Amino acid sequence: MRRSQVDSGTTDQRLLDSRGPSDWVHTDPWRVLRIQSEFVEGFGALAELGPAVGVFGSARTRADDPAYDVAERVGAGLAEAGFAVITGGGPGAMEAANKGASEAGGISVGLGIELPFETGLNPWVDRGINFRYFFARKTMFVKYAQGFVVLPGGLGTFDELFEALTLVQTQKVTSFPVVLLGVDYWSGLLAWLRDVVLEQGKISAGDLDLLTLTDDVDLAVSLMVEARRGRGPTADVAEQPE
Template structure:
């Protein structure tokens, strides 16, 4: 990666709480260095200190979000343009969630994340962005009013789950799929309790559902009931209504 490859929306490169520009931009990310293998014993001297840095990310994240209140994590592509239906849908979802008493949590970047943060912010709610150190496609969008930057994906992913009462997943790429299946795994293995997950746009997710029902269920790698761990809808109103119904059911109101 060249020194000017990561400009983000802040005109710089985020490395945890540090902002870097120009020749100060590193050639590798913190995650890449953490996961790299080495034939020498240099890791013995560096990794114990890295553990303290990882610990600080959890402490900072917990401290920033501990008083957040009910919240929903919204996921989707960072590459979605502002004139796309997905962007408009995410913005409406953000607004409807705030109107329903929720804060909105996203990855803090552009595209669908920006849209959900925008809807939440313009509705007068708490709009959370959990940023990540990346060599591209990142930078905290202007609609975040509570932002936390992370070096490590796993620390950030913990915050998405710990402080959310449910997930809304709009069309996205590998990162979105990673977050979706992380949540599904936690629910399937009962690492978390009742945790509503709603996918928006049946045309986009239809192929994935067919694959789950055929390749996975038929081979016996998942149960048929595992496909019912999430719901697919086609518009923002349905997505939020599903979350509210799940909340009412959890509170014994249905």
Template sequence: MMRIERRQGAVVLRGAEHEAPTADQALLDSPEPDWQHNDPWRVLRIQAEFVEGFDALSQLPSAVSVFGSARTTPDQPMYKNAELLGRRLTEAGFAVITGGGPGVMEAANKGALEADGLSVGLGIELPFEQGLNAYVSLGVNFRYFFARKTMFLKYSRGFIAMPGGFGTFDELFEALTLIQTKKVTHFPVVLFGTEFWCGLLDWVRGSVQQGGFISDGDLDLVTITDDIDEAVAAMGLPNGSVG
């Protein structure tokens, strides 16, 4: 009988223990009466998570992160596109990083692995554990979203966002914010799937840009395309130069 489980770092939680709060939830909930004793210990756990991530990924070659929906199924065109994208990125000399889950993430990892590339998955503890997909060759599981996000940004040459939900939007807008504020430089961002993304860009141009909330050149940070070769070319070259 299959039992629902999730991982919390090196710990596997099943049954009644599965209902325990995730690490992020425990951290972000209202302060506990005994916070003076609990939160300092969390700092050590967070520190260890950064050390583990840096150690695991320190020798990673130039890499590109691919984001997209975990709900995309293998029979859908976007799954096939993500699989081909993972292959093309590998052939161009990049490692491929995803969130390690199913859907678009699985497809990009599959394309990279089957092209004999380095296929990386950065997993996250969730109430209902998905686990890393079978096509990840180097996987790291995180308790905390902010630690995981740091790894995506530190070890990626650029981002390619395929159709997805809130998680994809979160990663996209965080990257754009860091680029806009020059916290990161030379960091290309591609939106793959014009039909999906055009409505968002129309809103940004019509409500955000015309309202004066961003500068006119800020949308130059993004390439939108349906062409896999164009998406890969936008990442530049693995040695760091931009095409």
């Protein structure tokens, strides 16, 4: 730095001077360390998780909503198939999936996010992490899940759904099934993608094949099991030409 840009103080002087302002803890260089710590904590907590599936759905799903029961059965079915179940750790459909997994003896994971209108992880989370940053949290979902089951939800669910689809479509992740559970709820979205987005050439026909729409919980679980088999070394050997 030269001329008027020269700082009259030094970095360690500001560090050791307790009388100075505390704004430095909110500046970008300090945020980098906080971001790094979130990745380190997430990797450390989930590195040995084993096969896992992400389950998304609305935090506003009530316990008397049929979607709550579906989410609970999804969590149990995935746990019985040997998957850990990862949700956003909140209430509603996320709570139901965590409850199903926990009661079935599986690993119930919640990746929470700091929000002004949601506090803490639901009581059925057995392994939980709270994040400040959405992008760190999203990385954990994609890195440690082998597929997504998406129940009826709102903007947050849409965000997670389309991010997953983008990663599959661009081949950033492979053998990664995405299942939409709730034919009545999701059919309108798929019709718009087909009749408007595809019709105008904004996506290709194969992009729609990345989604499976069903009301069948057993089918959703079986698709995750098939994808897990496809990731195994025996599948790769079997596909080699003789």
